[in-house]
Amino acid sequence: MGAPVDSAEPPQECVELEQQLFGLEAGLTGVATVARVRWSSDTPMQTSLVVTGWRDQTRETPLEATPATAHEHLLTGLHQQSSYTIQARGTSPDGTVCSAEITLETGSLPASLAPLSADVRAAADDQGYTFTHIISENSLYAAIIDNDGEYVWAAKVWDREVDGGGDPGSHAIIFRVMPSPDGTGIIFNTQGERLDETGDLVHIAWTGEELSRRSFLAGHTDFVLLPDGGAAMLGWTLRSFGDRTLLGDTIMVQGPDGDTRVICDAFDHLVPDLGRTYNTGFMPEEGDIEDWSHVNSISHDAETNELYVTITANNGVARIDAETGETAWILSDESDDFDIAAERTVHFPHSVQRIGDELLVFNRRNPGDTTMCSGAVNIALDETARTAAETWRWEGGGCFHVGFLGNAQRTDEGNTVTSWSHFGVMDEVTPDKDLVWRVSLGIGAAFGFSHRAPTLAGAPQ
Amino acid sequence: MTRILLVPLLLVGCVRVGDVSKGLDDSGLDLGDSTIEVVPPCETCVLTDANNYHYSASLDVAVQPGLAGGGDTLLIDWSDLTRDIHGHVRGVDFEIEEVLLLVFLDLSPEEISARLADDDLPQSEVSLYASCTPTDDHCALADFGVLGRDVELEQYYNEGLGTWMALLRSDAEAGAHTMVYLPPQSGGVTEVVIDDATSTITANVDFHSLQPLVLSQSTESPHTLNWGRLETDGIGNALATHTLSRMLIARYDQPVKNLETQVFDLETIAVETWNVPISGQQELNLDDVLGENAALRIAPDETWLLALYCDSCANPAPKFVTTLQAEAK
Numbered sequence: 001m002g003a004p005v006d007s008a009e010p011p012q013e014c015v016e017l018e019q020q021l022f023g024l025e026a027g028l029t030g031v032a033t034v035a036r037v038r039w040s041s042d043t044p045m046q047t048s049l050v051v052t053g054w055r056d057q058t059r060e061t062p063l064e065a066t067p068a069t070a071h072e073h074l075l076t077g078l079h080q081q082s083s084y085t086i087q088a089r090g091t092s093p094d095g096t097v098c099s100a101e102i103t104l105e106t107g108s109l110p111a112s113l114a115p116l117s118a119d120v121r122a123a124a125d126d127q128g129y130t131f132t133h134i135i136s137e138n139s140l141y142a143a144i145i146d147n148d149g150e151y152v153w154a155a156k157v158w159d160r161e162v163d164g165g166g167d168p169g170s171h172a173i174i175f176r177v178m179p180s181p182d183g184t185g186i187i188f189n190t191q192g193e194r195l196d197e198t199g200d201l202v203h204i205a206w207t208g209e210e211l212s213r214r215s216f217l218a219g220h221t222d223f224v225l226l227p228d229g230g231a232a233m234l235g236w237t238l239r240s241f242g243d244r245t246l247l248g249d250t251i252m253v254q255g256p257d258g259d260t261r262v263i264c265d266a267f268d269h270l271v272p273d274l275g276r277t278y279n280t281g282f283m284p285e286e287g288d289i290e291d292w293s294h295v296n297s298i299s300h301d302a303e304t305n306e307l308y309v310t311i312t313a314n315n316g317v318a319r320i321d322a323e324t325g326e327t328a329w330i331l332s333d334e335s336d337d338f339d340i341a342a343e344r345t346v347h348f349p350h351s352v353q354r355i356g357d358e359l360l361v362f363n364r365r366n367p368g369d370t371t372m373c374s375g376a377v378n379i380a381l382d383e384t385a386r387t388a389a390e391t392w393r394w395e396g397g398g399c400f401h402v403g404f405l406g407n408a409q410r411t412d413e414g415n416t417v418t419s420w421s422h423f424g425v426m427d428e429v430t431p432d433k434d435l436v437w438r439v440s441l442g443i444g445a446a447f448g449f450s451h452r453a454p455t456l457a458g459a460p461q
Numbered sequence: 462m463t464r465i466l467l468v469p470l471l472l473v474g475c476v477r478v479g480d481v482s483k484g485l486d487d488s489g490l491d492l493g494d495s496t497i498e499v500v501p502p503c504e505t506c507v508l509t510d511a512n513n514y515h516y517s518a519s520l521d522v523a524v525q526p527g528l529a530g531g532g533d534t535l536l537i538d539w540s541d542l543t544r545d546i547h548g549h550v551r552g553v554d555f556e557i558e559e560v561l562l563l564v565f566l567d568l569s570p571e572e573i574s575a576r577l578a579d580d581d582l583p584q585s586e587v588s589l590y591a592s593c594t595p596t597d598d599h600c601a602l603a604d605f606g607v608l609g610r611d612v613e614l615e616q617y618y619n620e621g622l623g624t625w626m627a628l629l630r631s632d633a634e635a636g637a638h639t640m641v642y643l644p645p646q647s648g649g650v651t652e653v654v655i656d657d658a659t660s661t662i663t664a665n666v667d668f669h670s671l672q673p674l675v676l677s678q679s680t681e682s683p684h685t686l687n688w689g690r691l692e693t694d695g696i697g698n699a700l701a702t703h704t705l706s707r708m709l710i711a712r713y714d715q716p717v718k719n720l721e722t723q724v725f726d727l728e729t730i731a732v733e734t735w736n737v738p739i740s741g742q743q744e745l746n747l748d749d750v751l752g753e754n755a756a757l758r759i760a761p762d763e764t765w766l767l768a769l770y771c772d773s774c775a776n777p778a779p780k781f782v783t784t785l786q787a788e789a790k
Binding site: 032080081107108109110111112113114115116117136137138139279280281282287370400401403404420422423424425440441442443444445446 | 559561566577582583584585586587588589590592606607611612613622623630689699701702703704705706739740741742743771772773774775
């Protein structure tokens with residue numbers, strides 16, 4: 001990420017205007033906060049856009065990768081209902097050459113997008129973008145919120161009036177929203193509601209159009225994009241035990257060519273406790289099926305090409321080879337793989353991230369037990385000695401009892417971003433638990449998983 | 462430029478632009494110390510908070526304790542319900558399409574009602590949010606799920622575990638149709654009966670202290686209306702203008718004072734209405750809505766209101782209401 005341009009370091013003075021760079025124009029796209037900007041230069045030139053707006057901040061887009069005379073840029077990262085001045089700049093033998101300035105007024109995002117209230121204590125030039133989805137009774141949005149606590153992008157992916165009645169869960173519920181690796185938009189996942197339905201990864205352009213879709217049969221809840229261009233997704237599987245049918249989980253890996261294989265099946269690694277009755281109704285159209293393993297999140301460690309998943313059945317986290325599906329260990333009170341310093345260090349987990357010799361886990365805790373608060377915890381691992389111990393915990397400054405979804409993520413700066421899901425709160429805290437950023441929703445709206453990215457493709461920095 | 466303005470209905474008598482005048486309402490009552498600054502008629506009109514009405518409300522919601530630990534048998538029944546919280550009679554085809562069950566661990570019924578009335582209840586206070594899609598005039602606790610999934614809610618229905626609230630909704634109307642508190646208590650009932658007396662709302666509305674929007678009679682340029690600079694709603698809460706989804710412009714055959722008791726019926730009691738979807742917009746051309754010159758349609762002896770609604774918000778009261786007038790010729 002380039003350094004922010006502030007008033008102390010203004011862009012270079014223009015040696016001339018509208019001669020070598022000219023014809024700057026901008027228009028809003030299908031998303032009211034994304035503008036298509038075009039301009040020309042008389043000779044091939046690498047140029048950028050200087051954008052001044054929100055609280056008079058001046059930021060600049062990265063220099064174009066290749067010289068050109070016809071220039072186009074999809075400008076993202078803008079706030080709705082805001083005014084921006086835009087100027088194209090380039091470098092010629094004469095010095096910094098500039099286009100004339102133009103003014104862009106962004107539009108309004110859809111009315112049914114739940115309003116945010118923000119408590120932002122970060123520095124004004126601290127950028128970051130949180131990808132999430134906004135759940136309400138009548139609509140689902142994929143959305144991006146910046147470090148000012150403002151929406152910078154949103155697209156409706158389900159609408160009760162358009163897509164029919166019933167709960168969002170019986171239609172196109174999405175869970176995780178991430179930036180697409182090619183910088184053209186976002187990717188979110190849907191899930192199959194039955195074993196013969198697909199969970200899809202849907203690629204939406206910044207301008208709002210669907211670009212592509214890749215499908216995983218019986219895919220559900222969470223996915224991760226892999227460095228080779230493939231993806232891994234959780235999947236449903238069933239197994240019968242006498243007159244009982246248990247719902248288990250798989251991990252599917254799809255290569256860049258679209259070939260999908262199941263690398264791991266929970267029934268091959270864990271043994272159901274048939275003395276216990278598991279919750280039913282999790283697969284709405286199969287009311288008697290018991291929800292057994294309840295694997296509910298997946299992440300990838302690029303250094304080792306290993307996957308990490310959270311498992312409700314044994315209150316565990318598993319480390320799995322992304323190529324072979326072999327399980328290296330399971331961190332759980334019910335497993336002998338680790339000597340854990342305290343019980344319930346992993347307890348109803350819903351996200352895991354590997355960070356060096358530690359794990360960051362989001363523990364929902366038992367939602368029926370109000371004596372325990374959901375929270376993000378650091379767990380120090382010694383994989384040689386096979387010991388594990390909690391070293392840090394964040395419970396949101398209060399006590400939330402998260403009943404579905406919820407996750408935590410460590411940023412590059414070492415802060416922790418947590419989604420408190422149906423409490424309609426996401427926050428970011430430092431290692432000292434100082435609040436940096438917090439956004440909240442009004443009654444009737446909730447967040448899905450959160451995914452923080454330090455930059456946004458197309459946005460001035 | 463100074464013009465003599467006649468501001469019918471709201472003020473009695475003539476005032477000058479720039480004057481700050483002590484106002485009289487249409488019934489001739491002295492408005493006390495309230496003063497109204499008259500602004501010039503506009504063609505390029507920008508709504509401000511000074512144009513907005515004032516709204517406050519109180520909620521009266523029954524508390525019907527349900528039998529603690531009896532969640533397996535607890536039934537919420539509304540077969541006796543004939544009216545909604547605003548007193549509107551249910552039509553023959555009217556159906557409750559969804560029942561929401563909210564659990565507040567840290568708030569009492571009184572606190573919840575007050576904060577709902579003030580539109581000041583964040584989602585973070587809601588510890589559990591489940592729903593039931595009824596097939597008849599009742600839902601059992603076991604019928605509720607989260608995002609279509611069974612969460613065995615009944616096992617949590619135990620004394621001391623928060624304030625439980627049921628809200629009945631219909632797609633035919635914004636906000637809740639009615640609501641009831643059903644805290645789990647030993648000795649509570651196994652059937653919570655919702656009827657017309659279960660919930661009522663009393664709204665206090667002031668349409669007469671606001672600064673009216675006066676349209677210029679000029680035909681030099683179209684009458685545009687921009688609402689992007691509004692900062693607060695009628696309650697005084699921060700307003701996210703992107704949530705405004707609908708504009709109602711309506712003509713009435715009664716004084717504006719009479720409308721203050723009918724804030725939830727501004728559309729149905731009007732003689733003539735224009736409903737304009739405004740999602741994704743901040744500005745529109747009023748002449749496109751009302752005619753070639755919007756001001757010409759507004760007669761001096763008529764009452765006109767312009768209201769902005771957020772149809773996806775929990776509170777069905779308009780976020781913004783102002784009186785609409787035409788410049789006196």
